[in-house]
Amino acid sequence: MSEDERIINRWFFDVCVFKALESFRNGDYTFFAKITNVVESMVALPMDGRGDTVLKLRCMQFLSRVNNGDKLDLTFEEPKTPLESALAVLESLCRELDVPQREQQRVHNAIAEMLIVVCIRSGEFEKAEEILHRHFSAAADTAGKKKLLASLIQRRRSSHSVLQLISYSDFKQDMLEFIERLYRVPEPFLTQMLKRSGHLRPSAEPTTSSSSSSSRKGRSSTQKPSAAAAAAEHHGGVWCVSLQSVRQVYGELSEECGVSVPFSRLLEEVELEAQQQSQEPPGDELNLALSETPMEPVESVSGREPRVTLRRYTGMTISRLVTEGDSQPSEDDSQDNITQISGCSPLQKSPQRLVIRSDPESDDLEVQPVRRKSTDKQCDNRLIIRSDPESDDLEVQPVRRKSTDKQCVNRLVIHSDPESDDLEVQPVRRKSTDKQCDNRLIIRSDPESDDLEVQPVRRKSTDKQCVNRLIIRSDPESDDLEVKTVRQSSTDKQCDNSSSGESRSTPARHSVPPSVRRSGKKTHNSRRVVVSSDEECEDPPSDRQTAGQEPHHSSVNDPECVLERAAPQSSTPARHSRATRSNHSESEVHSTRPQVRSSPADSRSSSSGKRRAKRARWQDASGIQEDWSDEESLFSAASGPSRKKKYTKKLWTVQESDWLKEGVRRFGVGRWEPIRSAFPFTGRTACNLKDRWRTMVKLKMV
DNA sequence: GTAGGGATAATG
DNA sequence: CATTATCCCTAC
Numbered sequence A: 001m002s003e004d005e006r007i008i009n010r011w012f013f014d015v016c017v018f019k020a021l022e023s024f025r026n027g028d029y030t031f032f033a034k035i036t037n038v039v040e041s042m043v044a045l046p047m048d049g050r051g052d053t054v055l056k057l058r059c060m061q062f063l064s065r066v067n068n069g070d071k072l073d074l075t076f077e078e079p080k081t082p083l084e085s086a087l088a089v090l091e092s093l094c095r096e097l098d099v100p101q102r103e104q105q106r107v108h109n110a111i112a113e114m115l116i117v118v119c120i121r122s123g124e125f126e127k128a129e130e131i132l133h134r135h136f137s138a139a140a141d142t143a144g145k146k147k148l149l150a151s152l153i154q155r156r157r158s159s160h161s162v163l164q165l166i167s168y169s170d171f172k173q174d175m176l177e178f179i180e181r182l183y184r185v186p187e188p189f190l191t192q193m194l195k196r197s198g199h200l201r202p203s204a205e206p207t208t209s210s211s212s213s214s215s216r217k218g219r220s221s222t223q224k225p226s227a228a229a230a231a232a233e234h235h236g237g238v239w240c241v242s243l244q245s246v247r248q249v250y251g252e253l254s255e256e257c258g259v260s261v262p263f264s265r266l267l268e269e270v271e272l273e274a275q276q277q278s279q280e281p282p283g284d285e286l287n288l289a290l291s292e293t294p295m296e297p298v299e300s301v302s303g304r305e306p307r308v309t310l311r312r313y314t315g316m317t318i319s320r321l322v323t324e325g326d327s328q329p330s331e332d333d334s335q336d337n338i339t340q341i342s343g344c345s346p347l348q349k350s351p352q353r354l355v356i357r358s359d360p361e362s363d364d365l366e367v368q369p370v371r372r373k374s375t376d377k378q379c380d381n382r383l384i385i386r387s388d389p390e391s392d393d394l395e396v397q398p399v400r401r402k403s404t405d406k407q408c409v410n411r412l413v414i415h416s417d418p419e420s421d422d423l424e425v426q427p428v429r430r431k432s433t434d435k436q437c438d439n440r441l442i443i444r445s446d447p448e449s450d451d452l453e454v455q456p457v458r459r460k461s462t463d464k465q466c467v468n469r470l471i472i473r474s475d476p477e478s479d480d481l482e483v484k485t486v487r488q489s490s491t492d493k494q495c496d497n498s499s500s501g502e503s504r505s506t507p508a509r510h511s512v513p514p515s516v517r518r519s520g521k522k523t524h525n526s527r528r529v530v531v532s533s534d535e536e537c538e539d540p541p542s543d544r545q546t547a548g549q550e551p552h553h554s555s556v557n558d559p560e561c562v563l564e565r566a567a568p569q570s571s572t573p574a575r576h577s578r579a580t581r582s583n584h585s586e587s588e589v590h591s592t593r594p595q596v597r598s599s600p601a602d603s604r605s606s607s608s609g610k611r612r613a614k615r616a617r618w619q620d621a622s623g624i625q626e627d628w629s630d631e632e633s634l635f636s637a638a639s640g641p642s643r644k645k646k647y648t649k650k651l652w653t654v655q656e657s658d659w660l661k662e663g664v665r666r667f668g669v670g671r672w673e674p675i676r677s678a679f680p681f682t683g684r685t686a687c688n689l690k691d692r693w694r695t696m697v698k699l700k701m702v
Numbered sequence B: 001g002t003a004g005g006g007a008t009a010a011t012g
Numbered sequence C: 001c002a003t004t005a006t007c008c009c010t011a012c
Helices: A003-025 A029-043 A052-067 A081-095 A101-121 A123-135 A142-155 A160-166 A169-181 A190-197 A207-216 A227-231 A243-257 A263-276 A289-295 A297-302 A308-315 A611-619 A625-638 A654-667 A672-679 A686-698
Strands: A233-235 A238-242 A337-343 A352-358 A365-371 A381-387 A394-400 A410-416 A424-428 A442-444 A452-457 A468-477 A481-486
Touching: A003 A029, A003 A052, A003 A169, A003 A190, A052 A081, A052 A169, A052 A672, A081 A101, A101 A123, A101 A142, A101 A160, A101 A169, A123 A142, A142 A160, A227 A611, A625 A654, A654 A672, A672 A686
Parallel strands: none
Antiparallel strands: A233 A238, A337 A352, A352 A365, A365 A381, A381 A394, A394 A410, A410 A424, A442 A452, A452 A468, A468 A481
C-alpha cells in the first residue's frame, strides 16, 4: 500500500468520524450507525495514523455502544451488554486521556444507572442486580438512587414513575457531551479543502467542531478562498474542481497537515483507482470523487456506489470475525455481511467452518462451507437460503461459484404449510433475476441438539410472526441434511427435540454440523419433514466440511442479533450466541459497520432499509444474549466473587487479526505495545497480541 | 515491555 | 483423552 493510499484513507476516515459525531449530535442515530460501520471497516486499512486516529476510534466505540445500550440483545464483546462494553471503553479513554476522577465517576455511574434501568425495563432483574452491585458506586449522592433501583429490582417492578423520567435520548446526548468535552474532533482536511476551494457551503458545515478543531491544532483555518476556488464549477449536482485548483489547495493544506506526499503521486493513485473501477472518465478534471464522496458520506454509504475508497469500505461492513487468519474473507466476501462459524475436527487437520453471509443486494442468506487449510481454495459450493416474501416459503439454492459470479440456476423451494405443518419442497429453475424478499429468516441453533433452525419471519409489523420454522440438522454419519418444520406456540420455551427426524439427504453438500451450543430457550412443537433437493450442487468432495453453526434467533420483533462470538472489538454489536463451536468459531457480526471497528458502529442502528434489515436479520440469527446473561449471572452467583473460572477464551476476530497484521507491518514484530496502542483493541493486552501473533504464525496466517 | 513456556478452556 | 487457541505466569 502506498503512502498515498494511507493518507487518503485517513482523510476519508476523518470525514466519517466527523460526520458520525455530527449525526449523533443531531440525533440522527441511524445515520450515525451507518457511518460508524464505515469507520469501523476502515480500521484495518492502511492508514496514515496520526495520533488522534485511535482516539477518534475510541470515541466512536464509546458512542456506538452508548447508541445501542438500550438493546440488551446486542453485544460488542462477548458476554457484555453494550453499556458494559461502553464502561470498558470508558476505562480505556480515561487511561488514554486525562479525565478528572470525578468526571470518570460521574460518567461511569450514569452508564451503570442507565444499564440498570434498561435491564429493569426489560425485566432482566438479575442482570440489573448484578450491575447494581458491580458498577454502581454508593457515593452519597447516588445512594438514594441505588436504593430505589435495588428496591425495584427486588420487587421485580419493571415500571415505575422514576423509570419513565429517565430518557435514553438524554443519556445519549449526555455521553456525547462528555466525549466532546474530552476531545473535540478537528475539522477534516477534506472539508477544509473544500471550504477553501469554495465548494463547501458554510451551512453544510458542522458547527461545533470546526472551530475547535482548527484551533486545536493551532492552525488558522481561515477561509481564504484561494484562486483555486474560482476554478471550481458545479455541474449537475457534482462539484468539479480543476486539477490546478486542487493542487493549489492541496499545497496549502498539506503543509499544515503534515502531508508530505507530492500531489502528482496522489493524483496518479486516484486516477488509477478510478480507472480500475471504470467509472470516472479520465480527464483534466477530478470529478471529485475525492471531494464529493467525503462530503456526502451518507449518500455514498446508503445509496449509490461510492467511488474510490469508499466503495471498498462499504463492503466491509460486516464485521468479520474469525479467528483463523486464513479465513480472511476474500474480496468477495468482504463485501457482504458475513457470519462465520467454525468448527474443528480432530480428524481433519483443517477445521470446518460455515460462513453465513447476507447478501447486500438481495436479502438472501448464503451458507458456505469453508476449508481453512489452503486459503486459496475456498469451497466453491454455497447454499443460498431465501425467504419468499410472497409466500413464506423458504428457498434453498445451491450455488457454484466459478470465477464468474454466476450462480446456479437450480433451486429448492421449501414451503411450510401453516395449516398442516407440512413442508413442501419444490425444485425450481431460475433465471438470473433475483427478487428480493421481504421476509426474514431466523436461523437458530438448538442448544440441546445442535440443530439449525430456520424460521421465516414476516417483516411486516404484526408481531405475530410465522410460526413455522425449519430445523436443519446434519447427520454426522452421512453428511445428510435433515429438515424439519416446526410449529411454535408462543409459550414454549424449550426446544423440542422430540422429533427425530427423518432425514434426507441432500447431496451432501451442506451438512450442518452440530455443535453450536447455545442456550436456547425456545421451543416449538413440531413435525418434521424432510426434503431433499434435487439439485445438486456439485461440490468437490472436499468442500464439505461444515461447520458449525450457528444460530440464532431472534426476537420476534426486531431482532437483531448476530452471532458473535467473538468480535469484541468491534463496534459492532453482535448478539451473542455462544454458540459456536469450534475453537475458532466465531461469528461475526456485522454491524455497523465498518468499523468502528470497532468502532462503533455497526449495525446497530443503521437504518437504511434493506441493508439494515438484513443486518438485523443476521443479528437475529445470532444468539441471544439473554440466555447468556442468564448463564452468566448464574455462573457468577454460583462462583461468587472468587472466580472459579479462570477465564473465558475470547477468540480473535478477523478484524483484530487484521489490525495485528497491519500493526506488525507498521511497527515490526515484538512491538506489541505500540501496536496495541495504535489500534482500538479492547480487552487485549500486548501479551495477548504477542500470543495471537504466535498463533497466527503457527497457523501460517502471516 | 517482551519472550517463553505452562495452564486452561473448549471441542471432537 | 487429544488438540489447540488463548490465557497466565515468570524471567529478563
